[in-house]
Amino acid sequence: MKPNTEYTRRDWSSHPPYIVPDYKSTLLRGPTKPLVPLPHGLSELTGPVFGHDSVGPLDHDLTRNGVRNGEPLGERIIVTGRVMDEAGRPVPHSLIEVWQANAAGRYIHRWDQHDAPLDPNFFGGGRTVTDAEGRYRFVTIKPGAYPWGNHHNAWRPNHIHFSLFGPSFVTRLVTQMYFPGDPLLAFDPIYQGIPEKSRERLVSRFSLDVTEPMQALGYEFDIVLRGPRATPTHED
Amino acid sequence: MPEQTPSQTVGPYFAYGLVPESYGRPGIAGGRIGDERSPGERIVVTGRVIDGAGNPVIDSLVEVWQADAEGRYDHPADGRGADFHGFARVGTDGSGAFRIETIKPGQVAGADARPQAPHLNVTVFARGLPDHAYTRIYFGDEAEANAADMVLNLVEPARRGTLVARREDTAGGPVYRFDIHLQGDAETVFFDA
Numbered sequence: 519m520k521p522n523t524e525y526t527r528r529d530w531s532s533h534p535p536y537i538v539p540d541y542k543s544t545l546l547r548g549p550t551k552p553l554v555p556l557p558h559g560l561s562e563l564t565g566p567v568f569g570h571d572s573v574g575p576l577d578h579d580l581t582r583n584g585v586r587n588g589e590p591l592g593e594r595i596i597v598t599g600r601v602m603d604e605a606g607r608p609v610p611h612s613l614i615e616v617w618q619a620n621a622a623g624r625y626i627h628r629w630d631q632h633d634a635p636l637d638p639n640f641f642g643g644g645r646t647v648t649d650a651e652g653r654y655r656f657v658t659i660k661p662g663a664y665p666w667g668n669h670h671n672a673w674r675p676n677h678i679h680f681s682l683f684g685p686s687f688v689t690r691l692v693t694q695m696y697f698p699g700d701p702l703l704a705f706d707p708i709y710q711g712i713p714e715k716s717r718e719r720l721v722s723r724f725s726l727d728v729t730e731p732m733q734a735l736g737y738e739f740d741i742v743l744r745g746p747r748a749t750p751t752h753e754d
Numbered sequence: 755m756p757e758q759t760p761s762q763t764v765g766p767y768f769a770y771g772l773v774p775e776s777y778g779r780p781g782i783a784g785g786r787i788g789d790e791r792s793p794g795e796r797i798v799v800t801g802r803v804i805d806g807a808g809n810p811v812i813d814s815l816v817e818v819w820q821a822d823a824e825g826r827y828d829h830p831a832d833g834r835g836a837d838f839h840g841f842a843r844v845g846t847d848g849s850g851a852f853r854i855e856t857i858k859p860g861q862v863a864g865a866d867a868r869p870q871a872p873h874l875n876v877t878v879f880a881r882g883l884p885d886h887a888y889t890r891i892y893f894g895d896e897a898e899a900n901a902a903d904m905v906l907n908l909v910e911p912a913r914r915g916t917l918v919a920r921r922e923d924t925a926g927g928p929v930y931r932f933d934i935h936l937q938g939d940a941e942t943v944f945f946d947a
Contacts, residue, residue, distance in 0.1 A: 528946060529758045534884035543882025546806035547936045553946035554908055557865030561875050562947055564829035565819055566841035572782050606756055617771025627767035643771040643779065679765060681772060687819045687875055688947045692886060694762040711884055712760045719759050742756040
């Protein structure tokens with residue numbers, strides 16, 4: 519069987535380089551040799567598909583999916599947006615996973631030793647599947663900033679980690695969503711490692727339309743994945 | 755036209771989000787592909803993720819996507835119907851090691867429509883990797899198919915060996931060893947897929 523399409527390439531003018539000197543962990547981890555361009559066959563045009571059977575009824579609501587004996591502490595927020603490809607077409611029925619620190623800037627992860635409280639009612643992980651128009655929605659708590667050991671006085675801006683598959687193995691993306699007006703963005707080498715022209719794409723927009731009265735502030739965050747390129751391959 | 759959303763590191767604390775089983779939550783995939791009913795040769799693929807100083811990368815995540823023993827992918831773009839969902843996801847342990855129990859994949863057509871050597875498609879994520887890294891795992895006991903493989907032939911000969919797992923036959927069955935070197939003299943070949 520012969521594939522009749524291929525995906526757009528990773529746009530390296532939009533993504534960070536593998537080695538960002540100010541982000542110290544990259545120095546010994548980022549590959550140094552040129553990547554080998556890979557033609558797209560079935561191995562690249564296929565990828566894992568996860569549907570609604572992969573998510574539970576509370577998976578999208580991080581204010582409820584970790585509750586033991588009360589409400590999680592912090593500022594309740596709604597995060598919503600659209601997943602699309604580079605032609606603006608929706609990416610429907612596609613899994614999104616998120617994880618984040620609690621309101622005090624503490625991850626539930628057993629390695630996180632930050633001296634900030636754990637919230638017994640907040641797990642900090644969730645999942646959902648985009649709808650037919652590529653839309654998704656999470657309810658959560660605004661994550662706090664937290665210190666990390668990269669440099670003197672290093673603090674990560676508030677952020678939510680996002681993991682997406684899209685329709686193929688090559689559309690896979692892991693990224694982070696930031697919040698508008700965060701003063702730490704200017705000092706964060708992970709965020710600053712992104713080429714300047716594309717940094718703002720990771721900053722969500724506050725939206726009063728998404729905000730719900732007496733309930734939660736709303737943020738919008740759209741995500742653009744690589745899309746199919748209508749380039750038929752030639753017969754031998 | 756909208757432009758691609760930039761990648762960011764998975765960070766050190768992805769485990770409870772992406773491989774949450776040890777936090778008492780169900781995950782979407784673990785370290786096993788197929789089950790006892792899946793046709794094909796049952797194998798283990800294991801190795802370590804290693805940084806440029808030769809140290810284990812204990813906070814990385816490895817994802818594998820593969821065809822079944824007949825070379826079919828469980829995806830609409832294939833359409834032949836696979837015997838299993840060919841996806842695994844594991845975090846590395848305190849020694850930087852990962853372990854995947856699976857079925858040896860069959861041959862699948864490449865971009866030139868000719869059969870490729872059996873391989874696993876691999877994505878590596880880690881703290882300190884702003885973008886994930888793509889590679890492939892080929893099998894050391896497939897010398898003839900590997901020599902004819904279109905993708906391996908795109909790689910300079912001196913580096914092809916970094917893509918080939920070494921087979922060991924153990925009492926528990928075949929084990930393929932494949933270390934992923936993010937940097938260094940033995941830096942694994944990574945692809946712009």
